[in-house]
Structures are given as structure tokens and as C-alpha cells.
Amino acid sequence: MKYAVIMEGITKSFGDRKVLKGIDLSISKGEIFGLLGPSGAGKTTLFKILTGQLKQSRGNAQLLGRDTGKLDSEIYQRVGMMMDNFGLYERLSCYDNLKLFAKIYGVPTTGVEEALTQVGLEEAKKTPVMRLSKGMRGRLALARAVMNQPDILFLDEPTSGLDPATAAEIHELIRREREKGTTIFLTTHNMEEADKLCDHISLLNEGRIVEYGEPKEICRKYNHQKKLYLRLRDGRTLEFANDSSCAEDLKELFGKELVETIHSTEPSLETVFMELTGRSFE
Numbered sequence: 001m002k003y004a005v006i007m008e009g010i011t012k013s014f015g016d017r018k019v020l021k022g023i024d025l026s027i028s029k030g031e032i033f034g035l036l037g038p039s040g041a042g043k044t045t046l047f048k049i050l051t052g053q054l055k056q057s058r059g060n061a062q063l064l065g066r067d068t069g070k071l072d073s074e075i076y077q078r079v080g081m082m083m084d085n086f087g088l089y090e091r092l093s094c095y096d097n098l099k100l101f102a103k104i105y106g107v108p109t110t111g112v113e114e115a116l117t118q119v120g121l122e123e124a125k126k127t128p129v130m131r132l133s134k135g136m137r138g139r140l141a142l143a144r145a146v147m148n149q150p151d152i153l154f155l156d157e158p159t160s161g162l163d164p165a166t167a168a169e170i171h172e173l174i175r176r177e178r179e180k181g182t183t184i185f186l187t188t189h190n191m192e193e194a195d196k197l198c199d200h201i202s203l204l205n206e207g208r209i210v211e212y213g214e215p216k217e218i219c220r221k222y223n224h225q226k227k228l229y230l231r232l233r234d235g236r237t238l239e240f241a242n243d244s245s246c247a248e249d250l251k252e253l254f255g256k257e258l259v260e261t262i263h264s265t266e267p268s269l270e271t272v273f274m275e276l277t278g279r280s281f282e
Contacts, residue, residue, distance in 0.1 A: 159171070
């Protein structure tokens with residue numbers, strides 16, 4: 001089986017409101033996939049359909065080769081989930097939170113210590129969740145999600161509201177999971193995060209996928225200006241066409257060591273999204 005996730009023609013309606021409007025999506029095993037979109041785009045609904053929490057109105061969805069409407073304990077033992085509200089027990093310690101999870105899902109409790117060490121919480125294992133910072137809560141939720149060594153890991157806004165240093169730690173943990181062969185399904189509205197982490201992304205707007213591909217390839221695709229900007233050591237900024245016509249000029253400037261910085265005009269993912277939809281991610 002090549003794909004960890006397959007979705008064909010997925011729609012979802014709540015009464016008269018159609019939230020998803022024909023989603024076709026395949027996610028390869030072992031990749032980090034990012035589903036990007038603003039609040040209300042349908043990310044969480046799609047997330048819940050894939051994890052068996054919601055039933056689609058139409059279409060077919062498969063998770064690890066199984067119809068998402070027929071997921072059982074065998075499949076769930078191969079799945080890790082981290083929701084943006086964490087879902088931790090406030091009065092229990094870090095250790096007891098993971099121990100309880102292990103018992104519920106039939107995972108050996110011997111992995112609790114290892115999971116806490118993996119996310120850097122071994123010194124806080126006896127600390128109640130109510131005393132943890134938001135960043136530490138995020139790391140504990142991630143430890144809970146990876147403790148069963150899942151084949152696929154669902155992360156819903158994993159760094160939302162975290163400071164840059166803590167977010168960077170979460171990113172490193174995600175990369176390490178991918179190195180183990182775990183498939184990562186990431187929902188986010190953080191374009192920079194997606195660009196750093198994801199092998200492929202889909203841009204979701206009003207229930208439809210408006211673009212799909214590798215983050216940098218998408219940005220190059222919408223690079224209409226195709227220019228280079230050089231800042232010289234004397235403070236001047238020069239503009240060149242990003243093609244072979246300027247090769248000799250560039251060679252001369254670099255040969256004389258006059259160039260301080262060079263930038264191309266590829267747009268950001270957010271700029272691409274605004275071009276496609278006429279709206280920002282706010």
C-alpha cells in the first residue's frame with residue numbers, strides 16, 4: 001500500500017451549509033503533509049472525517065487501507081492524534097496522563113518514561129498538568145500522540161500560540177517522527193511552519209482544495225515577476241531579470257565582490273493563497 005490516506009470526492013454538509021465540497025487527496029506513507037487554510041476553511045472537519053470522528057456526506061475515505069467509517073481498535077492503535085485543545089487531565093501528573101492513555105489504548109506502560117524523555121519532560125513527570133506552561137502542555141500532548149509508535153500522526157495546529165523557541169522544539173520532534181517512517185498529517189494556518197516542515201501541502205479555501213504540491217514549487221509556480229534584487233556593499237540595490245540575459249552583469253558584480261545580498265521574487269505561500277482566493281489567512 002503506497003498511500004496512508006486516500007480521499008475521493010469527499011463532501012460534508014451540516015444542514016444546508018456545505019463545509020467540504022469534493023476533496024480528492026492522497027498522502028504517501030512516510031511524508032509530512034500539510035493542510036493549510038484560514039479558520040472556517042474546513043480543516044478540522046476533514047481531520048475528523050479521516051480519524052473516524054465524523055462521517056462524510058458523500059465520497060470515499062481510507063486511512064491505512066481501511067474505510068474511515070469502519071475504523072476499529074486495531075487501526076486506532078496505529079494512529080496518534082494531537083488536537084489543538086490538548087485534552088489533558090489537569091489534576092493528573094505528566095506521568096499519570098500518559099499511563100492512563102496507555103491503559104485506555106492497550107499500549108504497554110513501559111513506554112511512558114521513554115515518551116517523556118523524548119519530549120524533554122522527564123524532569124516534570126510528577127508535575128500536575130495544571131502547573132505546566134502552554135509549551136510544556138503541547139510537548140506532553142505530542143508525547144501522548146507518539147507513545148504508541150503510530151504509523152500515522154495527526155497534528156491539529158500543533159504550535160498554535162507557542163513561542164518561537166517552543167515551536168522549534170515541536171518541529172524537531174515532528175521531523176524525528178518522520179525519520180522513523182511515520183506519516184504526518186498536519187493542519188495549520190502558519191505558512192512559515194508548513195514551508196519548513198512539509199513535503200507536500202494543500203491550500204484549502206471554503207471547502208475546496210485550490211492548490212496542491214511542494215511548498216517551494218508552488219511559490220515558484222506563482223512567481224510572475226521573475227526578478228533578482230541585489231544589494232551591493234555600497235548600499236545600492238539593483239534589479240535584474242531572473243534569466244540568462246543578465247548572466248554577464250551578475251558575474252562581474254560577484255567577481256568584484258560587490259554583492260552583499262541577493263533575493264529572488266518568489267512569493268510566500270500566504271501571497272499565493274491571497275492571489276488564488278482574494279483573502280488572507282487572518
